């Protein structure tokens with residue numbers, strides 16, 4: 040029996056590149072894989088890649104990839120003993136983690152209790168503040184006069200945010216007392232309709248922060264390690280476009296503090312498996328924002344600087360094994376950058392561009408990694424996320440990595456749909472990016488906005 044065979048069969052409750060990524064780790068470990076797919080994904084690569092595949096419903100996610108009962112039914116039918124949720128869809132649904140465990144299968148991720156606790160921005164912020172993790176000045180009061188008194192005490196601008204929120208939905212910046220009442224009402228309405236929970240909170244607004252996140256890993260015995268940080272400041276409408284590891288402005292002292300804070304967050308919520316602690320960084324200070332209780336899209340750059348396989352680690356830890364590496368065995372070597380290749384038209388306000396891939400040639404050579412779900416003849420289904428590939432480059436220095444990414448972007452041929460390839464080439468040649476001077480408003484600036 041293959042020593043790596045921690046499970047007999049893993050059902051991957053996802054699609055696209057992440058489903059293939061998980062299946063690749065399973066195959067290397069001798070674990071059989073089960074794919075689930077909607078009728079729109081009948082000729083998708085993850086369906087072809089798996090050992091078994093089951094159609095679970097129609098294209099709309101609620102009829103397929105979000106259909107917990109149907110996915111569990113297939114897991115039972117196929118005899119799967121574990122489920123990997125990937126990212127998005129059911130990955131951070133506490134009820135799914137609970138339902139998988141209740142069905143007698145292993146959920147490859149944290150417990151329902153942990154997901155619930157960290158799914159509330161207010162609950163997690165309060166718990167981390169109590170644990171001594173830096174958070175921005177904030178209040179949970181939305182009573183108009185109390186909110187204005189709070190903002191007066193710390194100074195405008197402040198920002199109203201949805202507690203059950205994500206992706207920037209329900210965020211309203213308030214620059215004066217006159218805007219406060221309407222901002223609170225607007226955010227509560229948006230939060231109620233987007234998340235079914237109108238709860239909002241108010242915190243100090245940082246004009247140009249950096250988004251620095253720390254990868255952590257914890258096992259069922261309470262051991263926690265970090266796997267360094269990622270800088271994800273280049274986003275557009277809260278969708279990350281470029282991520283890199285390590286963060287170009289990180290110092291040993293700041294890394295020590297931020298990684299210790301991230302591991303405190305993990306311990307405070309009894310975390311198990313892979314997780315990411317998101318911070319905002321501004322002018323030497325960092326503040327806990329939220330925790331993502333899933334494997335993230337950009338786990339790739341962390342794998343490239345550490346040389347570790349994080350999905351393999353997830354499977355082992357989910358099977359009850361101790362962390363496979365001690366902290367001093369986790370080394371940051373070199374630099375890595377990821378460009379998310381989306382089927383969007385940067386010249387047309389990034390409108391999603393469906394269509395059929397007519398020509399596909401991927402780059403290669405030293406230090407290049409492609410995670411994709413496309414092939415010639417593949418038609419991109421309109422109902423799902425527009426990301427069709429992740430192009431990663433790694434080298435020993437950030438400068439060499441940027442030069443390698445430029446070279447790879449020039450080699451990459453995807454015809455038949457508009458993509459963000461030209462935008463990435465512009466970013467890799469943008470002096471501000473090359474200088475490592477990026478913050479969350481980078482793409483709003485004229486220098487790159489031309490696209």
Ligand SMILES: Nc1ncc2cc(-c3cccc4ccccc34)c(N3CC[C@@H](N)C3)nc2n1
Nearest residue numbers: 198206207242243244245248250272274277479
């Ligand atoms: N108090 C305070 N100040 C500035 C902020 C700025 C952002 C922000 C806004 C726009 C793009 C961003 C990109 C990376 C990181 C943060 C941002 C922000 N969020 C939260 C959800 C995330 N997607 C964006 N929260 C902030 N909070």
Ligand SMILES: [Ca+2]
Nearest residue numbers: 205329330331
């Ligand atoms: Ca999040």
